[in-house]
Amino acid sequence: MSDKxxxxxxLIQEFAACWNRHDMKAFASLFAADAExxxxxxxxxKGREQIQQAHEFAHATFFRDSxxxxxxxxxxxxxxxxxxxxxxxxxxxxxxxxxRPLPARSGILVNVLKTSNGECLIVDSQxxxxxxxQLSRPQ
Amino acid sequence: MSDKxxxxxxLIQEFAACWNRHDMKAFASLFAADAExxxxxxxxxKGREQIQQAHEFAHATFFRDSxxxxxxxxxxxxxxxxxxxxxxxxxxxxxxxxxRPLPARSGILVNVLKTSNGECLIVDSQxxxxxxxQLSRPQ
Numbered sequence: 001m002s003d004k005x006x007x008x009x010x011l012i013q014e015f016a017a018c019w020n021r022h023d024m025k026a027f028a029s030l031f032a033a034d035a036e037x038x039x040x041x042x043x044x045x046k047g048r049e050q051i052q053q054a055h056e057f058a059h060a061t062f063f064r065d066s067x068x069x070x071x072x073x074x075x076x077x078x079x080x081x082x083x084x085x086x087x088x089x090x091x092x093x094x095x096x097x098x099x100r101p102l103p104a105r106s107g108i109l110v111n112v113l114k115t116s117n118g119e120c121l122i123v124d125s126q127x128x129x130x131x132x133x134q135l136s137r138p139q
Numbered sequence: 140m141s142d143k144x145x146x147x148x149x150l151i152q153e154f155a156a157c158w159n160r161h162d163m164k165a166f167a168s169l170f171a172a173d174a175e176x177x178x179x180x181x182x183x184x185k186g187r188e189q190i191q192q193a194h195e196f197a198h199a200t201f202f203r204d205s206x207x208x209x210x211x212x213x214x215x216x217x218x219x220x221x222x223x224x225x226x227x228x229x230x231x232x233x234x235x236x237x238x239r240p241l242p243a244r245s246g247i248l249v250n251v252l253k254t255s256n257g258e259c260l261i262v263d264s265q266x267x268x269x270x271x272x273q274l275s276r277p278q
Contacts, residue, residue, distance in 0.1 A: 084262070
């Protein structure tokens with residue numbers, strides 16, 4: 001199992017590295033072909049291709065100069081082949097859709113990872129923004 | 140596998156049923172002892188007991204009269220024992236912390252489920268609010 005934890009740790013580091021190079025082809029290669037991804041506003045992408053396209057659009061526009069820092073990762077095996085990796089992240093350098101710079105933000109990303117034949121891939125991702133000093137959604 | 144899908148479907152229905160009876164002991168019993176839960180503002184609870192306590196507080200206050208409707212559930216096996224159940228939900232009847240009624244809201248909940256010895260439990264949950272007409276977090 002320690003090999004699997006090491007592979008999972010490397011995968012999460014690679015997630016941030018691809019983001020920060022804005023290399024969305026490499027980013028998408030971290031996902032299984034049928035992976036799903038829900039982003040911080042509840043957009044639900046299905047399959048590696050949709051995940052790549054959505055992130056390509058974001059990284060050509062409001063995330064073009066963004067920098068993702070993984071502040072903490074906890075990895076937890078839940079079966080022989082499946083691990084849950086949960087990260088607290090911080091994002092800087094992003095803009096509004098009109099190009100206006102925005103303040104740093106933080107969130108929590110959960111990735112469900114599957115190891116098979118020595119390969120580790122993301123089979124599911126969901127992201128949630130941290131809204132400080134709130135117990136539930138402010139409205 | 141069809142039995143596992145049926146068990147998973149029942150578990151998700153039970154999630155909403157416990158919520159709507161505001162029976163947080165029964166709600167917590169749907170989770171494995173070491174399950175984790177991240178709510179819509181990024182609060183990260185670890186273990187069934189924390190999950191129960193946090194939901195008991197919410198259901199004694201701002202979720203006391205809330206009603207959760209699961210609008211759509213998609214269940215996807217990712218290994219022999221692990222399934223991913225993703226639901227789009229709608230919540231009504233909740234209030235602000237000061238008791239003021241709030242409008243209906245929607246979100247996406249991912250539950251990672253584990254089946255073993257004929258039992259199906261949630262091993263991980265993460266919730267994200269849907270913010271319509273946004274590509275990323277509005278700030």
